[in-house]
Amino acid sequence: MKLEADEPGEIRRRDLILNPNHLGLTMHESVGHPTELDRVLGWEADMAGVSFATPEKLKNYRYGSEIVNFIGDNTLSFGLATAGYDDDGVPGQKWYIIKDGILNEYGSTRDSRPFLDDGMSRGCCRATNYFDFPINRIPNLYLEPGKKKLSPQELISDTEDGIYIEGRGSFSIDQHRVNFQFGGDMFWEIKNGKKVRPLKDVLYKSNNPEFWNSCDAICDERYWQDFGVTNCGKGQPMQTARMTHGASTARFKNIRVGGSK
């Protein structure tokens, strides 16, 4: 099938509706990596980078709107990062990384956690191969579904001027994990509550904390889906790790979106 799609035009602010697969990559880059404690401590400063989510922000920084809750969960059934114990021998755990929109806790390891406080490692220590350094990794990470009944169709019907993005495409974020640009795989223009035409080569540009604070609606648990990241690059020399990310379709208000220029 040859799909005729239009260019998205100039960058301007519109609402974005993102499906769970797409959101998996967005949360990986903009929430998963910035909340790795080793990055926060500067241990990955030469390559993967550092993090804007520094310790003084714990328990008080508004990372997202009040409906945004992120859970780290290495006990998740069939999760790609699920393990009885990590490479430090710490059991898999489940905890809030973002609670009611506030930065709540990091993903940590036995060597990184004591630099923060006397709390327990969250069991995020993993190496790719037997000959690799074990390092602080993103756990299975997911966005909790919305508490009110809401379907993706209802969300589209409630949107006047927006773009619906399915799947993953181009992705890039700075070394402090603040400013990012994402593409996708399939794009639909939304006008007055309807998907009116397919678009191509759409990119949106946003940053922390704008993006997650613009989240005003998350579909309910019936629409929650999990997807994997199987090639998360980090470390020196570079290692690749796997983890699961889940979400229900969600809406982000007033985000800069359009073509590449």
Add this chain to the structure above:
Amino acid sequence: MMKEFQKAAKFIEKNCTADDYSFFIYRSDEQQTRYAQNMITQNMSGVKYAVRLSVAYGNKTGMARINSLKEEDLLNMIETAQNIAKLNKPDPEYVPSAKKTKIPKADNVSENTAKAGMKDMVAVIKAVVDNAEKKKAFISGLVTKKITDFYMKTKNGFEGFDSSSDFGNSMTMADNKTKETKVSRSVKDIKDYKVKDEIKLINSQFDALTKPKKIEAGQYNVILRPQAVLNFFSFLLYFFDRKTADYGISAMAGQIGKNMFGKKFSLLSKLDEAGLTAGPFSGDGVAAKNIDWIKDGVLKELVTDRSYAAKIKADPNFISNVIIRGGKATEEEMMKKVKNGLIINNFWYIRNVSTRKNEITGLTRDGIYYFENGEIKHSVNNLRFNQVIHEATKNILLLGVEENMSPNVKVPTMLIKDFNFADTTTF
């Protein structure tokens, strides 16, 4: 080394009953020492092996790999590969394994590097940490030493062996406020790694950084320093193959022989380039040769593996080393050539925006300076670029002297006009 490899090779040849086979044996002796925030944080060293066997029954293929040279493990690998092939569907892209081929001589290994040990790694780290402390800064990075041996053999008579060495240090110095800059280099011979020169370079980059002034997105003249050039043009090579082009997936479709790039842009692989190593053969048994991939802006050749070369009746090839030809311009001359612009130390998180358009995105990193009337004025905030790679080469105004970035890569500094920055950053 060769005895160990040949013993394993004989065992594989004796026990493999497939119609055709190709295998490689790889050994690497590595030391890796990580440091961060002025402390050594991790250290790992040791020898590792990899053996990979590809087999075929007719055109049904199977592959297995293992990390041991023990006979029982090799036997397990052989049986696994053969069983996969027997169960597999025919592979339409199968070509018989490579025949006996004349392989160019290579001089890719240094005894000095082979002898280097923990003391040498720590000496580099101590020097850069001492310097960072004098600067009231923090330094993080990785020192590596690697000796690799690679042996390949096929049922049809190809046999090749290559050893290579690499010693390198990548380091980022930051004040953990607004200053952050990086220098990275690796060499074949540890004697060619001059830590004093690298410290001088990182200090010059660090000292030139000021509190960044706000700058908006737009088109700017840019001086891309070698690390930025390397990272930017590396992405050109990700989709630089004939098959992708012929299938209409990449921007190189139908462009061979045409002026797709700017006249000042040439990219080549050269076996006897002074100071540069070259891989003597590829992983599918193609001997290295001198190739002009892009000459004076004309796309001359694209990477073609043996399978696709057989299909289109072309000679197979591969990239044995990377040279982007430079010129003689100094950075001072570049700054005087245009009224104003940006000097960029490095790019980060480069990804494709559109493979068909050859458009990529990424961010500046490790220092970006505004210059005007021939001199650096101040630092500016980082920017995001969205840029078509070949369009950038058409805007090259001046080229600097080529600089070795690793044992098999050398690139120059470039002055490029109207580089497209699509967004600013908020830090």
